[in-house]
Amino acid sequence: MTYDDDCNAPRRPLQPRHGALRRASGALAVAAVAHLAFAPVPASAQxxxxxxxxxxxxxxxxxxxxAPIFRAAGIASSNPEIILNNDDSFNAFVADPRRMFVNTGVIERSKTPNEVIGVLAHETGHLAGGHLVRLRDALARAQVMAALATIAGVGAIAAGAATGSHATGGAGMAALGGGMGAAQRSLLSYQRTEELSADRAALTYLERTxxxxxxxxxxxxxxADQQLFSARYADPYALSHPVARDRIAQLEQKAKQSPYWDKKDSPQLQHRHDxxxxxLMAFTEHPSRVLKAxxxxDNSQPAQYARAIVAxxxxxxxxxxxxxxxLIRTEPNNPYFWELKGQAWLEAGRPREAIAPLRKSVSLAPAPGLMRIMLGQALVGANDPALLGEAIRELELGLREEPHSELGYRQLAIAHARRGDTAxxxxxxxxxxxxxxxxxxxxxxxxxAQANLKRGTPAWLQADDILAYSPPNLRAR
Structure with missing residues (x-):
């Protein structure tokens, strides 16, 4: 496991970072991300x-x-990406039509797979419903309302200042604040409607699957329990999400009519969830808290897994x-146990010992891209010229699956440099x-690089693509 340690939470970086996701800039960008969260996003968390x-x-x-939820929603062909966010709060959100973010807290705080699946089904409702696209229209309408209020309010304030009329200036301030408030309420009303729509869609997907x-x-x-005291005094029309108890009241009757209401998760799926x-807890929480949990x-497999990571x-x-x-003796074909064995040696500064278990994990995993990159890192770290060819092969294969891995490219650069392939x-x-x-x-x-590569080769063309690239913020100017 790796994570990018850019947030303020005091969480320990475990190894060199994979590609970072930059913070969205500007209030509009923050709103466009936060509005689709499963639970309200407090201002302090944005x-x-x-x-x-x-x-x-x-x-x-x-x-x-x-996978089954996406098929039921008709969006499997668009292959939405699920991204884990290192945050222990219970939240998930969509940031664009192809990316869903799930906080680690959703898994850590859920006792069953079904609880996580319910959250994912809700967020799928936003993706399938095109809510993010329609939000932009709602934002535009709200901005027009706010702009008109600003023009009227600022004009009245300016007139009051010019004439010395406190009443006129005060009216301008009231118009400015009232107009902005109306714009905000218009947007929040839209958001509440979409949240209820996503709830209903989630019920449909769950029944279909x-x-x-x-x-x-x-x-x-x-x-709802978390909102018990805060919501008692809150204006429900100033919330972007319906008060949880209202959502429950609207959904409970229909949900209990489902023929699958009493269906349980399979023991195998429950074990994977556990x-x-x-x-996740062992990697992201303080060791004392992990050992308390x-x-x-506790001799269960999850407990042994957590304690091995803490050790x-x-x-x-x-x-x-x-x-x-x-753990490996109990499940010799579990790729993630072998991966952990290799990662533990690698991060202990013993890359040569990490190679064999990482090779094993790659051979067993259904999607070994990240493991191949870690194996490449171990092969490079062994500092053995005889291993450089294998390192390059593994890194290149890993980067086909994980094309945004900065770590993979850095390790590949080291391997090529040691072989004398400067370009x-x-x-x-x-x-x-x-x-x-x-x-x-x-x-x-x-x-x-291009100056030392043969024109028209794949490597030369890759260099040419980089040279031709123009960042979006520069294109807009």
């Missing part, structure tokens, strides 16, 4: 950068959760390896810098 978690096991679980809507109602109930839940008296995170690689080996090393460096948004530096390396 500022920090998003911190992306990359973990093959957790991502595969989310893909398995969403023969899954219980109970988890969706459970998450809404938990949200394992990923333990893993998974004490040594290596706290500088006890041999103790970690003992627990991981015990390919420069090209890989340029691509890593593109992932970081360092476009001018990327162009400098791409230009240097």
């Amino acid at each position: 500022g920090p950068n998003i911190s992306i978690v990359r973990d093959a096991e957790a991502e595969q679980l989310l893909r398995d959760y969403t 023969h899954q219980s809507p109970r988890g969706l109602l459970t998450t809404l109930q938990n949200s 394992m990923v839940r333990a893993k 998974y004490p040594t008296s 290596y995170r706290t500088g006890k690689p041999r103790a970690a390896q003992q627990v991981i080996d015990a 390919l090393a420069d090209l890989a460096t340029a691509r890593a810098m593109m992932m970081r948004g360092q476009f001018q530096e990327a162009k400098r390396y791409a230009n240097r």
Whole structure:
């Protein structure tokens, strides 16, 4: 597992970062992301950068959760991306028509897969309903209302200042504030309607996929409990989401009519959920909190998984390896146990020991892109010329699946440089810098690479693409 440590939460970076997601700039961008959250996003939470978690096991679980939901919604062909955000609050949101963000807290705080699936079904309702596209129209209408109010209000304020009339100036201030408030209420009313629409769509998808809507109602109930005191005094029309108890009242009767209301998650799916839940907590929470949740008296697999991760995170690689080996004996074909074994050695500064378990994980995993990049890193870290060819092959294969991995490109640059392929090393460096948004530096390396590459080759064309790239903010000028 890796994550990009850009947010303010005191979470420990585990290894070199994969590509960062930049913070949306401007109030409009923040609103366009936050409005589709499953739960209301407090203003204090809208500022920090998003911190992306990359973990093959957790991502595969989310893909398995969403695949039938996406098919039921008719959006499977668009292949929406599910992105884990390193945030322990219970929230999920869509940022554009092809990306759904799920906080790690959704998994950590959910007792069953069905609870997570309910959240994902709700967010799928936003994707399938085109709510983000329509939000832009709603934002435009709200901005027009606000602009008209601003023109009228500022004009009255200016007139009051010119004539010395406090009444006129005060009326201008009132018009300005009232107009802005009306614009805000118009937008929030739209958002509340879309939230209820997504709830109804979620019920439809769950029934089509023969899954219980109970988890969706459970998450809404938990949200209602959190709102118990704050919502009592809140103006419901000033909330972007319906008060949770109102949402429950509108959904509960229909949900309980589902023929799948009492259907339970399979034991196998519940076990996978428990394992990923333990893993996320072990990687992202303070070790003392993890050990409190998974004490040594707990001999379950999730507890052993969590304690193995804590052991290596706290500088006890041999103790970690003992627990991981015990897990592997119970499931020798579990790719994620082998991945953890390799990662523990790699981050303990022993890359050569990491190679064999990472090779094993790659051979077993359904989507080994991230594991191939980690294997490439271990092969490069072994500092053995005989391993450089394998390192380059694994990194290139990994980057086909994970084309935005800055780490992968940096490791590829090192491998090429050690083999004396300076032009390919420069090209890989340029691509890593593109992932970081360092476009001018990327162009400098791409230009240097292209000068030493044969014209028209794939590598030359990649360098040419970098040289021709114009960042969106520059294109708009």
